[in-house]
Amino acid sequence: MPTTTAADPTLSADQLAAFRRDGVVVLPHRFRADEVAVMHDALDELLAEDVPQNIREKSSGVVRTAMGLHLRHEVFARLVHDPRLLAPAHQVLGPGPLYAQQVKVNVKEAFTGEQWQWHYDFATHHHEDDVPEPLALNLHVFLDEVTEFNGPLMFVRGSHRDGPVATSLDTVTTSYPLWTVGPEVVGPLAERGGLISPKGPAGTMLMFGDTIVHASPPNLSPWPRRIFSLIVNPVGNRQRSDRRADHFHHRDLTPLG
């Protein structure tokens, strides 16, 4: 059944309150099924490419993350300007210019998709790219139905309000080095706030901030779980180090929208 797209892409007062309270807001039916199908086709083309922007799982060699997508396909070049993604981000960050910091799909293929350890995004943005403040927002769009079986994200509710917590660099567990948060920190935060694991049909959108602690388990199911992710950052909060490749943190600060 076709899904509907809200004419007004701004968040309601309740949705904004949920974002501020929990650190993540879930927006079902944000993109229509036909739009998601077009993204799927574009992604299939990109996943077939043998390029450094396609980062592969350590064990199986299948693509784990396909990056730099707005520079690789017109479908994603258009998507990063979509008001359904950007309007909620501007509600939180204000009207100032935002740039596309990172544009990717986390693939998590059936049977082989590996875990993402507990982390929050700002630890990487700060340690690797010298981003000054935890202002960036991560805007997800489910390209497949996300269920309890195919490796959904888990968020520690309210952990964004504790500010950046302690991290350490893990270069061993998966093919994607991450500044991770240890069990001694996650445990008490999760006991206090609980976990949220957003599920829903393809076309669902999530928005979460730079300091919320999150993770996802492996996908042992027979169903893939592909999620588009656009990280936006205010131009005034741009990176001060370019030591990572462009697809990890784009240098083009042209405002979106």
Ligand SMILES: O=C(O)CCC(=O)C(=O)O
């Ligand atoms: O795709 C996942 O399961 C994890 C994604 C994630 O941690 C992120 O986008 O920051």
